[in-house]
Amino acid sequence: EEMEKQAVDGARRAFNSGRSRPLQYRKQQLSALLRLIRERQAEIVSALKRDISRSEFDTPIFELIGIENDIKLAERNLADWMAPQPVKKTLLTITDDVYIKAEPLGVVLIIGAWNYPWSLTLRPLVGAIAAGNAAVVKPSEVSKSSASLLKELLPQYLDTEMYPVVTGGVPETQELLKQRFDHIFYTGNSTVGKLVMEAAARHLAPVTLELGGKSPCYIDKDCDIAVACRRITWGKFANCGQTCIAPDYILCHPNIQHRVIEEIRQTLLEFYGEDPKTSPDYGRIINQHHFDRLLALIEGCTVAVGGESDKSQCYITPTILKDVLPHARIMQEEIFGPVLPIVTAGDVNEVIRFINERPKPLALYVFSSNKKVVRRMLNETTSGGVLVNDVMVHYTINALPFGGVGNSGVGRYHGKHTFDQLSHHRACLIKSLAMERLNMARYPPMTPSRLRTSMFFLRSRSGSCDQALRAWAVVSSLLALALLISLLVVLLRVSAHAGLGSVLL
Amino acid sequence: MQIIERLRAAFQSGVTAPLQFRLTQLKSLLSLLEDNEPQILEALQKDLAKPKFEAVLSEIDMVVNDLCYTINSLPTWIQPSYVGKNLATKLDDCFVRREPLGVVLIIGAWNYPLQLILAPLIGAIAAGNCAILKPSEISRATERLLAQLIPKYLSQECFAVICGGAEETKSLLENRFDHIFYTGSQAVARSILQAAAVHLTPVTLELGGKCPCLIYGRLDMLAAAKRLVWSKFFNAGQSCVAPDYVLCTPEMREELLPAIAKALSIFYGSQPKQSEDFSRIVTDRHWDRLMALLGKTQGRVVMGGEGSKEDKYFAPTVVVDLDGSDALMQEEIFGPIMPILTIESLEQGITFINQREKPLALYVFSDESQVVNMVLERTSSGGFCSNDGIVHMTLPGLPFGGVGASGMGSYHGRWTFETFSHRRGCMLRGWGLERISMLRYPPYTESNLSWLRWATSAKKKSWGVCSVIELLHFFFAVIYLYTYTEYISI
Numbered sequence: 001e002e003m004e005k006q007a008v009d010g011a012r013r014a015f016n017s018g019r020s021r022p023l024q025y026r027k028q029q030l031s032a033l034l035r036l037i038r039e040r041q042a043e044i045v046s047a048l049k050r051d052i053s054r055s056e057f058d059t060p061i062f063e064l065i066g067i068e069n070d071i072k073l074a075e076r077n078l079a080d081w082m083a084p085q086p087v088k089k090t091l092l093t094i095t096d097d098v099y100i101k102a103e104p105l106g107v108v109l110i111i112g113a114w115n116y117p118w119s120l121t122l123r124p125l126v127g128a129i130a131a132g133n134a135a136v137v138k139p140s141e142v143s144k145s146s147a148s149l150l151k152e153l154l155p156q157y158l159d160t161e162m163y164p165v166v167t168g169g170v171p172e173t174q175e176l177l178k179q180r181f182d183h184i185f186y187t188g189n190s191t192v193g194k195l196v197m198e199a200a201a202r203h204l205a206p207v208t209l210e211l212g213g214k215s216p217c218y219i220d221k222d223c224d225i226a227v228a229c230r231r232i233t234w235g236k237f238a239n240c241g242q243t244c245i246a247p248d249y250i251l252c253h254p255n256i257q258h259r260v261i262e263e264i265r266q267t268l269l270e271f272y273g274e275d276p277k278t279s280p281d282y283g284r285i286i287n288q289h290h291f292d293r294l295l296a297l298i299e300g301c302t303v304a305v306g307g308e309s310d311k312s313q314c315y316i317t318p319t320i321l322k323d324v325l326p327h328a329r330i331m332q333e334e335i336f337g338p339v340l341p342i343v344t345a346g347d348v349n350e351v352i353r354f355i356n357e358r359p360k361p362l363a364l365y366v367f368s369s370n371k372k373v374v375r376r377m378l379n380e381t382t383s384g385g386v387l388v389n390d391v392m393v394h395y396t397i398n399a400l401p402f403g404g405v406g407n408s409g410v411g412r413y414h415g416k417h418t419f420d421q422l423s424h425h426r427a428c429l430i431k432s433l434a435m436e437r438l439n440m441a442r443y444p445p446m447t448p449s450r451l452r453t454s455m456f457f458l459r460s461r462s463g464s465c466d467q468a469l470r471a472w473a474v475v476s477s478l479l480a481l482a483l484l485i486s487l488l489v490v491l492l493r494v495s496a497h498a499g500l501g502s503v504l505l
Numbered sequence: 506m507q508i509i510e511r512l513r514a515a516f517q518s519g520v521t522a523p524l525q526f527r528l529t530q531l532k533s534l535l536s537l538l539e540d541n542e543p544q545i546l547e548a549l550q551k552d553l554a555k556p557k558f559e560a561v562l563s564e565i566d567m568v569v570n571d572l573c574y575t576i577n578s579l580p581t582w583i584q585p586s587y588v589g590k591n592l593a594t595k596l597d598d599c600f601v602r603r604e605p606l607g608v609v610l611i612i613g614a615w616n617y618p619l620q621l622i623l624a625p626l627i628g629a630i631a632a633g634n635c636a637i638l639k640p641s642e643i644s645r646a647t648e649r650l651l652a653q654l655i656p657k658y659l660s661q662e663c664f665a666v667i668c669g670g671a672e673e674t675k676s677l678l679e680n681r682f683d684h685i686f687y688t689g690s691q692a693v694a695r696s697i698l699q700a701a702a703v704h705l706t707p708v709t710l711e712l713g714g715k716c717p718c719l720i721y722g723r724l725d726m727l728a729a730a731k732r733l734v735w736s737k738f739f740n741a742g743q744s745c746v747a748p749d750y751v752l753c754t755p756e757m758r759e760e761l762l763p764a765i766a767k768a769l770s771i772f773y774g775s776q777p778k779q780s781e782d783f784s785r786i787v788t789d790r791h792w793d794r795l796m797a798l799l800g801k802t803q804g805r806v807v808m809g810g811e812g813s814k815e816d817k818y819f820a821p822t823v824v825v826d827l828d829g830s831d832a833l834m835q836e837e838i839f840g841p842i843m844p845i846l847t848i849e850s851l852e853q854g855i856t857f858i859n860q861r862e863k864p865l866a867l868y869v870f871s872d873e874s875q876v877v878n879m880v881l882e883r884t885s886s887g888g889f890c891s892n893d894g895i896v897h898m899t900l901p902g903l904p905f906g907g908v909g910a911s912g913m914g915s916y917h918g919r920w921t922f923e924t925f926s927h928r929r930g931c932m933l934r935g936w937g938l939e940r941i942s943m944l945r946y947p948p949y950t951e952s953n954l955s956w957l958r959w960a961t962s963a964k965k966k967s968w969g970v971c972s973v974i975e976l977l978h979f980f981f982a983v984i985y986l987y988t989y990t991e992y993i994s995i
Contacts, residue, residue: 058950087902201698206913225934270949281947283587382604385930399588400930410707424908429897433728444772444782446558
């Protein structure tokens with residue numbers, strides 16, 4: 001217990017010293033983090049290969065580029081983000097300074113996940129540093145090599161006291177959660193998410209929960225099915241399906257189910273060859289526990305493609321299940337593996353109903369060339385994010401807020417959103433003691449005339465619903481226009497009369 | 506719970522989504538306030554002996570302003586906001602949609618019983634949600650009035666008022682909501698957060714704390730005293746943003762005390778009990794609490810100190826010669842007692858403030874801008890106001906909320922709308938340019954990887970010419986890829 005408390009106390013001491021606040025310090029830490037990712041990429045790639053058999057090509061694209069982009073965005077814009085943001089004033093505050101100022105919260109706890117151990121731990125850290133906080137980083141113990149590599153590397157580049165790394169399993173995490181934080185950032189599953197929120201409740205700490213769920217993928221009859229299936233195959237089987245925004249299951253019309261299966265089968269051949277086990281680009285399941293869990297989910301379903309596995313390697317071949325029933329076990333929990341069930345649905349209404357009956361997902365995918373269908377799906381469902389005609393790549397736009405809703409999470413991040421999430425936006429009103437006459441109207445003793453004066457000043461101008469005011473605005477504009485026109489007419493007449501008409505014309 | 510099920514069914518039917526519906530409901534709410542002003546004033550008078558002036562300004566007008574602002578701005582707010590993209594996604598549509606959450610719960614408080622429950626409701630309606638209102642049972646007359654008026658003006662399918670005490674609130678919280686908005690105390694907030702954790706419900710907590718007021722440096726003492734007295738004794742000190750205690754040097758205190766006395770006599774006359782402009786304490790229980798605090802204090806009462814339980818009058822009171830360990834400094838006062846503590850230096854004052862929980866508001870009175878800036882830089886609080894009190898929360902552009910123990914989340918104006926919305930990231934792609942997408946597919950190669958990294962990495966800020974160059978890069982890349990990849994066997 002001592003180690004966790006020490007790390008948190010040290011971080012708080014470091015934060016209270018005030019050194020994480022100046023722009024210079026934040027930029028310096030961010031560029032150090034960038035150097036870490038660039039200089040030690042080879043070691044990170046091998047750690048991931050050991051943890052999850054991730055291909056060396058997947059790691060830069062799926063993990064490192066996101067972190068790099070976030071750091072570069074912050075470095076470029078941090079001065080702007082930290083500057084006071086002025087807001088609109090009322091008549092009474094017209095000579096005052098009214099603005100919102102982003103301030104650090106204090107000590108942030110970042111709990112990472114095992115499927116993208118670097119991205120999911122370091123991207124929140126980028127925001128924490130940019131916002132001027134201290135941060136305790138707790139990488140997932142399930143991705144062992146990455147956790148120990150992070151613990152070794154981070155102190156070599158960043159301020160150790162300000163950003164300590166705490167490794168360990170459930171007991172260590174529980175010990176950490178007993179300490180007081182100013183914000184807790186958790187990526188993982190809903191069950192633990194609820195426990196994190198409960199622990200945060202004790203200290204009234206705000207939380208960001210990046211959870212998961214079953215991300216539905218709807219393939220409309222009216223779409224380029226070949227391209228759709230290729231994109232879906234890519235998204236589903238990358239990282240061996242262990243991605244929170246992987247298309248979890250497919251919804252399509254029974255008439256196209258066969259075509260969908262064939263296209264995916266064909267694409268799998270193109271991607272991983274006859275035997276995916278031998279392809280360097282196909283990953284493995286993280287551990288025995290999840291391997292067993294996935295095999296149990298496949299049981300009882302009709303296998304259209306794949307279904308083979310090798311326990312010694314935690315290998316499950318890319319698997320497609322057809323005609324899956326809505327109440328099947330595989331439809332009750334997030335799959336998080338290379339198993340793709342297809343559930344058939346008659347029409348868009350049924351699809352929308354199906355999706356809305358279930359918890360709000362982290363991502364929703366719609367494949368359709370029909371604008372009406374797309375519009376209906378956008379308007380009649382909700383999800384953390386939505387992507388039409390592709391999967392997962394919305395994650396790469398850091399201007400888009402990334403987060404869940406309902407069961408799939410609380411809060412959002414990426415790019416500036418992380419900075420906002422981990423800052424306190426303090427409302428500031430800077431007044432002077434002068435112009436006291438204006439204030440007199442609000443002081444007691446009260447008279448009806450004082451009340452009227454106060455209301456006149458406090459009423460927000462553009463927000464006034466006063467019909468009379470609006471009518472007067474229109475009338476006066478028309479009058480002004482009329483005056484202008486008559487002035488022009490008079491000028492022309494005068495000039496024509498004086499024989500200057502030709503000059504003017 | 507039946508009411509919740511009914512509201513959820515209404516939400517799922519999609520009736521609250523269209524802009525027209527939201528505007529109609531908001532305009533109805535406006536009519537509710539305009540048509541029933543006398544009844545509202547009467548209810549507030551019964552609950553808190555709230556003077557007409559305070560009731561109009563801080564309850565009715567604040568909500569009316571917010572309503573007008575929201576009604577006028579809503580068509581803009583619900584538009585999707587488009588965002589910038591990287592090279593690989595240049596031809597796609599990327600935008601953020603604001604979507605309703607579902608059925609939300611709004612729990613009000615008793616000190617501004619109308620404003621604290623209707624202001625959040627404005628945003629909940631504007632964002633397209635259904636809402637359950639749970640007004641405070643302590644401000645009984647307002648609670649009853651709301652229960653009577655809301656069903657008359659708003660859609661009964663989508664909005665309901667539930668009355669009751671701690672027991673009813675507890676069982677209400679066992680249900681699932683899509684957002685909980687609570688205004689009140691820290692103790693209750695913890696149990697609300699724990700109930701919310703069970704369903705992973707996001708919450709907004711508007712709590713309180715002890716709002717410090719630092720008076721330092723060169724300043725016009727009488728003007729400062731007037732503003733201080735106005736903000737402190739407004740609503741008889743029962744405001745979450747009232748300056749809770751004052752910090753100043755012993756010399757300034759000598760000037761401050763007579764200035765406060767003068768301001769008090771200008772505002773409420775020599776007998777505040779007779780003044781129509783001074784409120785009362787909300788219940789006997791709260792009156793007893795305040796009297797007990799005065800009994801326990803080690804300080805010296807220099808003004809006020811008397812009260813009468815029958816009409817819950819508590820005189821404007823000033824206490825001096827106390828320190829941080831005093832009974833008056835252990836909890837939020839929430840009443841017309843103003844402790845004045847002395848400090849030797851600004852540094853000491855800032856340290857004193859930082860040793861305590863982050864407050865909802867922080868006030869500094871000074872004509873010296875470096876004093877104001879120093880306090881602003883070295884402390885944290887929900888909101889900050891120099892040379893005045895409370896008024897920062899009347900500005901629709903400023904987010905109103907706490908930090909740390911004083912709360913989480915914020916509202917007012919557009920911020921309420923954002924609080925009750927889900928910001929959904931959306932990306933619409935086309936079928937074309939599959940050649941570019943193919944860069945990302947297995948079997949993986951080094952060259953594909955380099956292309957992809959280049960295409961998806963953040964570029965320099967686009968400024969006119971640079972964006973033209975960027976576009977040129979893009980087109981050349983497309984042409985190259987189309988011709989080059991023709992020769993790669995796929």
